[in-house]
Amino acid sequence: MADIVEKDQKENAEKVSKNAAKKAEKAAKKAEIIAEKKTASGDASAEVETEDFAKDKYGLTALNQSKEKVDRDLTIVKDLTATLADQLVWIRGRLQTSRAKGKQCFFVLRQQQYTVQALVAVGDKVSKQMVKFAAGISKESIVDVYGVVRKVDQTIDSCSQQDVELHVEQIFVVSSAEARLPLLIEDASRSEKAEDATGPQISVNQDTRLDNRVLDLRTTTNQAIFRLEAGVCKLFRNALDAKGFVEIHTPKIIQAASEGGANVFTVSYFKSSAYLAQSPQFYKQMAIASDFNRVYTIGSVFRAEDSNTHRHLTEFIGLDLEMAFSYHYHEVTDTIGQLFVEIFKGLRDNYADEISTVNKQYPAQPFTFLEPALRLEYTQGVQMLREAGVEMEDDADLSTPNEKLLGKLVKAKYDTDFFILDKYPLAVRPFYTMPDPNNPRLSNSYDMFMRGEEILSGAQRIHDPALLTERSKHHGIDLSKIQSYIDAFKYGCYPHGGGGIGLERVVMLYLGLDNIRKTSMFPRDPKRLAP
């Protein structure tokens, strides 16, 4: 043990968090005082206790500076099952909660989503002082624990490892947490299900969570949300890789505010200024004009919108794709529809644990979808809304409430939480959208929805410089600002289309969460830039 444990309290007090050190010192002093008293009274057994027969079996470790290599295997909490019964293991984890009761102390050790109950009880190998030390460790401190895995008679409902507990023989603090936490993991983890019979309980508000994101992210729910988010990216890439797409990277700093100039962040660029890209749109199209044929890119996109809503961020992750097609842009729509189906199936099949973990805290209906994905025309959507009493013009865009309502109507009629709405009015789409040749009011464009909220916008793009110039002028766009974009199509370009997906929205809506800040690890909105 000597190799990784140094018991010089002074050195430790300098090196590890002060509070924990003080606490430990206090506990040690108290133990000494008791021992002294007992010695003074001439109690022989107290003599032994003064010496603390377990004194090498607990304490604070020196700050790990990689002083030496240690040959010791750490077992992971997830593996603690009955098959390891009666074996001795070393575990490193967070002390989540502890409860001292007479000569013993129960605590819960946590590793990401996994928890196990541990017990330090005075006995042959454990001294009173050691129990006190354990009881004094602040919540969220990281500890190395050595103990025997024991099968339990009664299932431990409060832990992920329900069939075993750990009977501790050694315990060392690896990294101390301050005693006062700005939020408690158990409060941040409390279910939002209808309050139970015990009445209202403490919950942690969003800003407190985000201000202390490092603690908040430790809840099993957040561990699950961000693992699932990583899963969405992986499924997106795997599905597209299999279809011959090439991953590309596009610049975020751009010379001109490309799409009209509104909602764009300005950057000082040496002696001049530049902008942050609102999407990789122009660049992925240029990659098509450069013969990459099918491309995708995952990266940050920036929107300087002063929107403080549940679904807007100023910076988010775009999953963008663009592809050449042979004859009709429905080749693109079908590809994207199938992409979503593959993502939904992948989540359902490979992330069932994460989904059920999140549902425990934030209950939601399971996400439903059809294969192939449902595609409706915009006019059909408008018709459904009108039948439900909504008054709107043919060429008007869908308002957010109408999108929500349409989502409900589609769900009721087709039993799907995902659908494609095709052939939007030309007037409500960006200048580079291909007009419908069969109906001048419409365009070859589409949005896709999850639970009634837009998660993808896309279209066939204009690949002809003359028509693109004409449409730019029609939209009042300063041609000089988009010249290099228009020029990209002067040397021949394949007909193409694509779309951009908001990652955080997909995860929020798939899980039925109510706020996009729950699916952005360190969210950015008009009022939040930290941490």
Next chain:
Amino acid sequence: MADIVEKDQKENAEKVSKNAAKKAEKAAKKAEIIAEKKTASGDASAEVETEDFAKDKYGLTALNQSKEKVDRDLTIVKDLTATLADQLVWIRGRLQTSRAKGKQCFFVLRQQQYTVQALVAVGDKVSKQMVKFAAGISKESIVDVYGVVRKVDQTIDSCSQQDVELHVEQIFVVSSAEARLPLLIEDASRSEKAEDATGPQISVNQDTRLDNRVLDLRTTTNQAIFRLEAGVCKLFRNALDAKGFVEIHTPKIIQAASEGGANVFTVSYFKSSAYLAQSPQFYKQMAIASDFNRVYTIGSVFRAEDSNTHRHLTEFIGLDLEMAFSYHYHEVTDTIGQLFVEIFKGLRDNYADEISTVNKQYPAQPFTFLEPALRLEYTQGVQMLREAGVEMEDDADLSTPNEKLLGKLVKAKYDTDFFILDKYPLAVRPFYTMPDPNNPRLSNSYDMFMRGEEILSGAQRIHDPALLTERSKHHGIDLSKIQSYIDAFKYGCYPHGGGGIGLERVVMLYLGLDNIRKTSMFPRDPKRLAP
């Protein structure tokens, strides 16, 4: 054919690039004049030609606006081999070059890296007018070609498909390129091998390439470079996914210039200002403090350095990783070393075609590496340099020329283009670097090199808020600006380390290229913001 071809020249002239249309018109007119002349002279065969028996077999197609779905399979150039001999196929590709000779016209059709020779020759199915039309199509235009695959007696060295050519029966322009190209693909593709006997040849300079990147990217070399770059990302992710890493996304807009304030871009953020992150460093460490245990992130990083060198960009893609370790930061170093070995092996085994394609234009020695990766200590590196005549202090940082020289010395001694240099002097590393407990002059940090250029910088990080505060003060950093970062370690944190890799540098150095602008699709430097 009527479904996708409209032969009204006027309509076409409006819709497709003017030059090509004019050319086609001219060719058609010329053909008419010749035909008329012949008719006037009473030549019976000319009468037939006036009518142009093949007039439905060539022309300009209307702009594809997805008017109708077409049931026609397109064959890809890569699949054109002797096994398809004597079959009729439709191919869509770019007309790379053409050469008319009497009654026939040879041209090369290109799809990404693949090329095939095609021949239109006057005969039963092909009229004189059709050959003229074909000969008049501008380079880089996209065409639909229908023809018979024929085996050839002599290998066609100039094309990727060397055993067959296409005998064309129909040809339609899908998208016209302007007649005057700012650069020619064959010039941009010319090998930089020692000039051959024919003397000096036209090459395309870097700025012309980048100004016309959409054309430049079409060379087979660039098609290969960016496919290989996508491969590096895929191999990076696959290797780390297999080791239990979680992909995360970190904000690019940050509140405070985190690492001292130099070289950082300022962003207007509503009524205040913010900065662009120089690395995901702080956030990936916070993810470790949040118990994600092992994380990676691929994203844009920004450096406002006014460095106009072959290896600096103001915006590039960082492949970053961070991991908790149990006892010693060499667990991290080993993981990263092995990661590189897996990337190098993956490239060698799965991207041999791309590598050899690039080498044809830019010859380079094959990249060598050892498994496990070679790790040297900084002092060993300094020693090797001194033995080679370099004078330097023990605690001095390596200059770029000395790094280059060290790379050569290591290559000569160990036959590897990749190595890890460990235990840098503390003085030359960032404030958050863990000091070496065994030698106060050194630190638990490392750089990794490819062909003598740094491609990763990393270290064990300080995970203790007290020591981190002390080191920040030592470096003269304004604590108030990094408070949320320091706070992240107040609630317990696992010992951890990691590193950040520059994607474009890895690709540049792996392929032995001389400029990082060759491996950034749309590079950004102090002087370039477009396209």
